Amino acid sequence: MTVPSAARVWDYFLDGAHNFAVDRRVAAEAIKFKPDLPDLARAVRVFLRHSVRVMAQAGIDQFIDVGAGLPTVGNVHEVAARLNPLARIAYIDRDPVAVAHSRAILAGNDQVAAVAGDVRDPAGFLDAPELTRLIDFDRPVGLLLCAVLHFVADDADPAGSVATLVDRLVPGSYLAIQHATHDAQPANTIQMLQYWNSQSPEPMTWRTHADIAAFFEGFTLIEPGLVELARWLPDEPADADPARFASYAGIGRKGTLS
Numbered sequence: 001m002t003v004p005s006a007a008r009v010w011d012y013f014l015d016g017a018h019n020f021a022v023d024r025r026v027a028a029e030a031i032k033f034k035p036d037l038p039d040l041a042r043a044v045r046v047f048l049r050h051s052v053r054v055m056a057q058a059g060i061d062q063f064i065d066v067g068a069g070l071p072t073v074g075n076v077h078e079v080a081a082r083l084n085p086l087a088r089i090a091y092i093d094r095d096p097v098a099v100a101h102s103r104a105i106l107a108g109n110d111q112v113a114a115v116a117g118d119v120r121d122p123a124g125f126l127d128a129p130e131l132t133r134l135i136d137f138d139r140p141v142g143l144l145l146c147a148v149l150h151f152v153a154d155d156a157d158p159a160g161s162v163a164t165l166v167d168r169l170v171p172g173s174y175l176a177i178q179h180a181t182h183d184a185q186p187a188n189t190i191q192m193l194q195y196w197n198s199q200s201p202e203p204m205t206w207r208t209h210a211d212i213a214a215f216f217e218g219f220t221l222i223e224p225g226l227v228e229l230a231r232w233l234p235d236e237p238a239d240a241d242p243a244r245f246a247s248y249a250g251i252g253r254k255g256t257l258s
């Protein structure tokens with residue numbers, strides 16, 4: 001409770017109730033550098049929900065959401081269940097508070113599990129009984145990696161983690177990624193990143209479009225491709241800066257599009 005957590009600061013941006021004074025202090029300071037951080041968090045959730053709808057409409061009925069965070073309105077299981085009441089979801093997070101709150105909220109729902117796991121060690125959760133009880137790797141899966149890979153430093157090999165994860169997925173599976181970038185960013189946004197990294201035990205590594213595109217190797221991107229997050233928003237004003245959320249987002253299908 002004395003150091004900020006990415007999960008709880010994100011929860012604060014999303015008007016959630018699962019955050020402590022230290023999270024609110026660091027969030028408030030970060031907002032001074034980049035005032036639209038709460039809008040960014042909401043935009044990521046819009047993209048996440050859109051990804052689930054796209055995947056569910058393509059017939060996906062099992063999802064793995066890595067770096068799922070704290071339970072917030074409009075979760076993956078709620079969106080998926082609206083389209084397919086039989087959908088199954090495994091939420092993975094390394095933050096014990098996020099996992100504990102998720103378990104409390106999901107109690108009694110046998111189609112959803114919250115699993116403790118680290119994206120840097122996919123083997124540590126892919127075969128966890130709580131996950132394999134729900135996810136059948138012989139059938140297509142929707143894998144969600146939203147706002148999580150930028151918490152993995154280069155020397156922890158994020159490409160290796162993604163490769164291990166997607167190796168387990170059969171063709172026809174889907175992958176959605178949202179990832180922060182310093183491409184085309186003004187000084188205040190970079191200062192916000194530097195501030196976060198000076199305060200947090202979970203520093204971020206922002207990447208280029210090419211770096212992030214490489215995570216989709218073996219996948220065919222659906223329209224509009226790997227683009228600025230703002231381009232996925234249905235209500236984005238025509239004159240808004242597409243780079244304003246400092247991130248790229250994309251959805252791909254393993255193999256070719258059918």
Ligand SMILES: C[S@@+](CC[C@H](N)C(=O)[O-])C[C@H]1O[C@@H](n2cnc3c(N)ncnc32)[C@H](O)[C@@H]1O
Nearest residue numbers: 007010067068069093094095118119146147151
């Ligand atoms: C910014 S929040 C994003 C939450 C959610 N995916 C969303 O898009 O709203 C980042 C989440 O990733 C989790 N996280 C960070 N590093 C992680 C890692 N190495 N493995 C698993 N989860 C991680 C944090 O605990 C936090 O819950």
